[in-house]
Amino acid sequence: MNVIIAGMGTDSRERMVRSAAYLFRERGYSGTGFRDVIAHSGAPRGSIYHHFPGGKVQLAEEAVQYAGEFLNAGIQAAVEGGDAASAVDAFVGWWRGVLVKSEFRAGCPVVAVTVESHDDAPQLAKAAADAFARWQDTLATGLENAGASPDRAARLATLIVSAVEGATILCRAERDLRPLNAVVAELKELARTAVG
Amino acid sequence: MNVIIAGMGTDSRERMVRSAAYLFRERGYSGTGFRDVIAHSGAPRGSIYHHFPGGKVQLAEEAVQYAGEFLNAGIQAAVEGGDAASAVDAFVGWWRGVLVKSEFRAGCPVVAVTVESHDDAPQLAKAAADAFARWQDTLATGLENAGASPDRAARLATLIVSAVEGATILCRAERDLRPLNAVVAELKELARTAVG
């Protein structure tokens, strides 16, 4: 019986966004239905188009933004006052947990949305691009502070994001952390020489 | 006409497999319907479950295998008798063309299937894992022949596959080749030092 506590009446909207991001990681965008989001979040079904007039596309857009900001905050925290290697660890640590806890069923929601973005929803591609760009910016800034040149820091940041996202996919297929571990070993070595 | 050779099906069957791989690159697994495959391949609709008794899952499985073998052949050809950098070029060149020709709408079908593989279709994850493993093996062998140690060659091969697949995703989101170019620059430098 839906007792409304202070501040709880409005978080059904946020729960939907979080659940969408969660489900996208496992089933992808097309594979996740609105009814799945409702069931997982426990949010009421009747208020979907009240909170999200733009429908599924808007929900997905906000889910991507949410995931992007969430992860960026983690990177930022780990990069501040850390060395170059911790920039890699910051980006890897999060997904290592996601992979293990989901038994290699979940990946990155931003990737999931990107690889099936349709022409009729350019907002999704833009939200994903923004998330990727922010991660790279944060990592590049950290690498610069550690001593890398701006150009090199930008290239390395792109490599880190690309390699870790790719390794996450390989881990899911292989059901093992080996690809991620191998990539981390190489990336750390590379980051160490770049700031020397 | 229509001579049936052992192990080789009708060409309408093969067209369906190729079309599935093609469409998966743009719309993903769940986003691609059987009717889309029929329309794109021009194959008859009535014989779907004659050629693929396992339904959509079997079609997707064969599409992943097809893409895996196709790309592996390209890597193999470029790696034979080439230096270390050509191993990177071999893997990158293919997707550079795919991205540009599709105007950054298409990616890797193996990735598309992996990021939304369900528990009720473990064959898909296995087919994807096999494709990734074969690419890494071929690349690692090439790096070994170029002078890298077996352990290092294996790690580098994993990094190359991960980074290029990841960069492809970033390119799609960004609608630009910049991520792939940045990754290639770093990977080539890394491969050069590894075989020295």
Added chain:
DNA sequence: GGGTCGCTATGACGATCGTCATGGTCAACC
């Protein structure tokens, strides 16, 4: 108390999904 408004319950719309049954065509083989 009357009225407004944010939010939710419920049910349904048309479309599309994967799947399959049935009937037919045509080449190949005994």
Added chain:
DNA sequence: GGTTGACCATGACGATCGTCATAGCGACCC
């Protein structure tokens, strides 16, 4: 030349998809 079997045409099944309309709830303001 009769039979078999691979292959295709057609239409439909139930389920589920995203979407929306309608009605009702409770809190808040006048």
